[in-house]
Amino acid sequence: MPRKNREIRSAGATSAGPRFVLRIIGGEWRGRKVGFPPVAAIRPTPDRVRETLFNWLQSVVPGSRCLDLYAGSGALGLEALSRGAARVVFVEVDPVAARQLSETLRVLGCHRGQVLRSDARRYLDGEVEPFDVIFLDPPYAERLLADACRRIEARGWLKPGGYVYLEDAAAAGPPELPAGWTLHRSKRAGEVGYHLARSE
Secondary structure, eight states, X not given: OOOEESSXXXXXXXXXXXXXXXXXXXXXXXXXXXXXOXXXXXXXXXXXXXXXXXXXXXXXXXXXXXXXXXXXXXXXXHHHHHTTOSEEEEEEOOHHHHHHHHHHHHHHTOOSEEEEEOOHXXXXXXXXOOEEEEEEOOOGGGOOHHHXXXXXXXXXXXXXXXXXXXXXXXXXXSOOOOTTEEEEEEEEETTEEEEEEEEO
């Protein structure tokens, strides 16, 4: 769980006030603490879920092109960059969170990440850039996963054989997937249901 911390100098933390922090759990920045603003809608993927997810993707992420569509804290995209992703696009509608992500990448000295301040639907309606891995972790209550998956499939945002991570409340059950996608892995951690789908 994120927590306020006045003492830790984390990547992206500034003197503007206390920041919530998360820890990158693997790769180049393993153990690095990363700041993100206390925006109500931001709910970073828990450590143990990220660890399991990136174990699933350990042979896929290095050299890959990834999309973190509802970026929030950037936990998933930053983890991918730390583990060798060639490029990560972070899409985040909240201006404070988007600025914080840009600052975090600057502090980390990483030029392989790009932060775009945009609504996810508007982004998916734009110019298509196919990705190897797409991370989908929208606010649970807004029920956005099925629509995002349909748009991704209809417009060709996912490369053939690519992977999509889907996170939702565990009570929601398995995600609704477009034709041509298969559910590759599925687990639950407390109140979090998390799944990995693949385009066949």
